[in-house]
Structure formats: structure tokens, C-alpha cells
Amino acid sequence: MSERVAVETPVLKKNDEYAAGNREWFASLGIAVINIMSAPGAGKTTLLEKTLPMLAGRYSCAVIEGDLQTDLDAERIRRVGVRAHQINTTCCHLDARMVQGAAATFLESPPEVLFIENIGNLVCPASYDLGESVKVTLFSVVEGADKPKKYPKMFRMSDCVVLNKTDLLPYSGVELDELLSNVRDVSPEAAVFTVSARTGEGLAEWVEWLAARVEKVRGR
Amino acid sequence: MSERVAVETPVLKKNDEYAAGNREWFASLGIAVINIMSAPGAGKTTLLEKTLPMLAGRYSCAVIEGDLQTDLDAERIRRVGVRAHQINTTCCHLDARMVQGAAATFLESPPEVLFIENIGNLVCPASYDLGESVKVTLFSVVEGADKPKKYPKMFRMSDCVVLNKTDLLPYSGVELDELLSNVRDVSPEAAVFTVSARTGEGLAEWVEWLAARVEKVRGR
Numbered sequence: 001m002s003e004r005v006a007v008e009t010p011v012l013k014k015n016d017e018y019a020a021g022n023r024e025w026f027a028s029l030g031i032a033v034i035n036i037m038s039a040p041g042a043g044k045t046t047l048l049e050k051t052l053p054m055l056a057g058r059y060s061c062a063v064i065e066g067d068l069q070t071d072l073d074a075e076r077i078r079r080v081g082v083r084a085h086q087i088n089t090t091c092c093h094l095d096a097r098m099v100q101g102a103a104a105t106f107l108e109s110p111p112e113v114l115f116i117e118n119i120g121n122l123v124c125p126a127s128y129d130l131g132e133s134v135k136v137t138l139f140s141v142v143e144g145a146d147k148p149k150k151y152p153k154m155f156r157m158s159d160c161v162v163l164n165k166t167d168l169l170p171y172s173g174v175e176l177d178e179l180l181s182n183v184r185d186v187s188p189e190a191a192v193f194t195v196s197a198r199t200g201e202g203l204a205e206w207v208e209w210l211a212a213r214v215e216k217v218r219g220r
Numbered sequence: 221m222s223e224r225v226a227v228e229t230p231v232l233k234k235n236d237e238y239a240a241g242n243r244e245w246f247a248s249l250g251i252a253v254i255n256i257m258s259a260p261g262a263g264k265t266t267l268l269e270k271t272l273p274m275l276a277g278r279y280s281c282a283v284i285e286g287d288l289q290t291d292l293d294a295e296r297i298r299r300v301g302v303r304a305h306q307i308n309t310t311c312c313h314l315d316a317r318m319v320q321g322a323a324a325t326f327l328e329s330p331p332e333v334l335f336i337e338n339i340g341n342l343v344c345p346a347s348y349d350l351g352e353s354v355k356v357t358l359f360s361v362v363e364g365a366d367k368p369k370k371y372p373k374m375f376r377m378s379d380c381v382v383l384n385k386t387d388l389l390p391y392s393g394v395e396l397d398e399l400l401s402n403v404r405d406v407s408p409e410a411a412v413f414t415v416s417a418r419t420g421e422g423l424a425e426w427v428e429w430l431a432a433r434v435e436k437v438r439g440r
Contacts, residue, residue, distance in 0.1 A: 039259045039260045039261065039340070039342075039363075040259045040342045040363055040367055040370070040371055041259065041360070041362065041363025041364045041367055042363075067370050068343065068370060068371055068372070068373070069369065069370055069371075069372055070366070070369050070370050072366055072369070072370065092312065092341070092343040092344045119343065120259070120342065120343075120367075120370070120371070121312070121341055121342070121343050121344075122259075122260045122340065122341070123288065123312040123339065123340075123341050123344070124312045124341075124343070124344065140261070140362070140363075142261065142360070142362055142385070142388065143259075143260055143261025143262075143360075144261045146290070146292055147260055147261055147340075149289065149290050149292070150260070150287050150288060150289055150290050150292065150340070151260055151288055151289075151340070152288070152289055153288070165362070167391070168362065168388055168391055168392065171387070171388055171391050172388065173418060198393060
């Protein structure tokens with residue numbers, strides 16, 4: 001462990017400097033930046049595919065997609081009519097410098113809301129500030145009720161926790177009450193939504209919360 | 221990226237040295253070591269809870285549990301009558317030195333088979349050799365058919381891929397044929413099993429394959 005701590009500290013410090021720069025830059029352009037983090041397969045892209053059309057007409061949006069390989073997710077976003085930039089990285093998280101480079105590709109016509117779909121990883125992205133306005137943890141309920149206690153950092157630092165795949169709950173053996181209680185214990189301040197991105201259940205409440213946060217960030 | 225690559229290389233090199241030491245040490249003691257890796261909530265502990273009783277009477281087993289926080293998983297393993305040592309780490313993966321320290325706690329009566337349940341993370345553990353004999357990737361089918369293409373490294377390096385939660389397939393919208401095809405494309409050499417650790421479906425085939433590998437490793 002000691003080598004890792006010793007080498008990661010300057011990397012994180014450098015990242016924080018880039019993130020602070022991003023934050024000023026996004027504020028000067030009036031861009032609300034939403035960082036969506038989750039384990040692999042929790043449904044980040046599906047949530048975006050459903051959320052983006054619900055915001056259409058209210059805000060111009062763009063999406064930065066992070067993946068180890070493939071541009072499958074950026075293609076899915078473009079199919080709902082929204083600009084997307086794919087980052088492929090060998091890294092286990094996005095960092096502020098990657099986001100700066102990707103955001104710059106949208107500058108000819110800056111979006112009002114910029115979503116960042118982070119690498120599917122419930123651990124590392126929690127350590128890397130991207131200069132975002134809002135941090136969202138998405139969690140698939142079938143991952144199990146105990147996970148907020150076992151991976152507390154990402155839940156704790158999030159402004160919002162979206163519990164997805166509620167359509168699978170009846171078949172999963174997972175108790176929603178136990179999961180909700182564990183989320184509240186770890187992250188008492190976060191807004192919590194239970195949704196099924198696939199069926200659309202619960203999405204209206206999530207989108208209203210998000211729009212209110214976007215208004216606040218953009219100072220209206 | 222450049223800082224990260226520059227600092228990780230010596231860490232990985234040091235880890236490889238520890239891993240080589242572990243490998244010799246485990247061989248000298250006749251211990252077959254099985255490293256089980258997956259995203260959070262794919263069912264590693266449940267797979268172990270079901271697998272361990274099926275190996276009882278054939279091999280003495282022990283388990284190293286890796287988690288960011290809690291010792292919930294070690295407690296679950298002990299409840300099926302198997303020795304377990306919990307590692308709690310701020311790190312996003314287990315490394316060879318952590319495993320060496322944890323394995324040493326079993327040395328009064330060395331197990332014949334030592335399972336390592338890695339941190340729930342489909343990215344970082346793939347880069348850290350632990351000195352194990354067999355690498356297993358466990359994957360929850362509801363994470364989606366595209367994931368082997370998006371997180372190829374862990375699948376590619378595994379001796380075995382266990383596709384879990386098949387009981388949820390009918391409700392998930394995931395096509396098993398597409399998932400199997402993507403696993404084969406990324407990892408053509410791996411043994412592949414489809415199981416439901418919860419219902420027990422498919423576990424006998426997985427356990428037979430595992431026992432055969434244990435025999436081979438232990439030179440019988």
C-alpha cells in the first residue's frame with residue numbers, strides 16, 4: 001500500500017488543480033456539468049437515453065462518454081439526437097484533464113448541460129474531481145442491499161443516488177427497504193430516486209430534480 | 221495520463237515480484253489459489269457460499285475476502301464452516317503483498333484450496349497478479365451483453381468466465397447468445413459456465429471444472 005499512497009497523492013493533487021480550472025471554465029460558459037458514476041452495467045447509458053429526450057427543448061445537452069474500449073455508448077447517445085464525445089482510456093476512471101480535452105470539442109456551440117458518463121467502476125472515479133457541478137451515483141438494485149456499506153465513498157460524496165432496475169426487484173431477492181436504509185446511513189444528505197430506466201418508472205421525479213439543480217448551477 | 225502511467229509502472233513491477241514469490245510459496249505448500257474477480261454485486265460471495273460446501277470432504281479450503289469496508293463477506297463464509305480472513309483496504313484491488321499477509325494467517329494448517337475474493341471492480345484487479353493458480357471472472361448477466369467488449373482485459377486474461385444470475389435473464393432484456401458470443405470473441409480460450417448461484421443451476425459443472433484444475437495445479 002505505501003508505494004501506492006505515495007505515488008497517488010501528487011497525481012490527485014494535479015487532478016484537483018485541473019478540476020478547479022474546469023470548474024471556473026464551465027461556470028464562465030454557463031455549463032452545468034453532471035458526472036454520472038456507477039459499477040459496470042448499472043444502466044448509465046440507458047438512463048441518459050431516457051433522460052436526454054425529457055430535457056430536450058429545455059436545455060441543449062452534450063455527453064462525454066468514458067470507456068476502456070468501444071464507442072458503443074457514444075453511438076447510442078447520438079441515436080437520441082444528442083452530441084457525444086467518446087473517451088477511450090486504459091485508465092479505471094476519468095480525470096479532469098481528459099474531461100477538459102473532451103469538453104473542448106463542444107466549444108463551437110457550448111451546451112447548457114454537459115453529462116459525463118464515467119468509467120463503470122464503483123471505486124476509483126470517487127477519488128477524481130472532474131470540476132463537475134453535480135455528482136450522481138447510479139446503482140443497480142440487483143447488485144445487492146449491502147453495497148452502499150461496502151463501497152461507501154462514492155455514495156457518500158454524491159448529491160444524488162439513483163437506484164435503477166426496480167423492474168427486476170421482484171425476482172432479485174433484494175429488499176428495497178434494506179437498500180434504502182443503507183443508502184441513507186452512508187449518504188444522509190443525498191437526494192434518492194428509485195427508477196427503472198428501461199420501463200421509465202420514476203424517471204419524471206429524477207428529471208425534475210436534475211432540472212432544478214441545473215437552474216441553480218446556472219444561477220437562475 | 222502520462223503521470224499515471226509513469227507512477228504505476230514501478231508499482232506493478234514491485235507487485236509482480238511479490239506475486240512471483242507468492243506463486244513459489246503456494247506451490248511449495250501444495251496450495252491451489254483461485255482468484256475470483258467481478259464487478260460489485262455480481263455474486264462472488266454467493267458463488268463461494270454454494271461452491272465451498274460442494275468441495276467439502278474433497279479439499280480443505282480457506283478464503284481471503286477483499287473489501288473497502290465491512291467484514292460482512294468473511295462472516296458469510298464462516299457461516300458455511302470455512303476459514304476466512306477479511307482484508308479491508310482503501311485500494312481498488314488486492315495486490316500480491318496484501319495476499320501474502322492474509323495467506324500467512326492460515327499457515328498453522330495450510331488449506332489445499334485458497335480462494336481470493338477480490339475487490340468488486342471489473343477494471344483494476346486485472347492488472348495485479350496475486351500469484352494465483354487460476355483466474356476466474358464472474359459476471360452478472362444483467363450487467364448487459366456488451367460488457368465483455370467494453371471491459372475486455374479481465375475477460376481476456378481469465379482461465380474461466382462464470383456467467384451468473386441466469387435466473388434473472390427472462391426479465392432482463394439481455395440476450396444470452398449475444399453475451400456468450402462476446403465472451404468468446406474476447407476470451408476464446410476460457411472455460412465458460414452459465415449458472416445461478418442463488419438457485420444452484422449450473423453449479424455442478426463449474427465445481428467439476430474447478431476440481432479438475434485444482435488436481436492439475438497440485439500435480440495429481
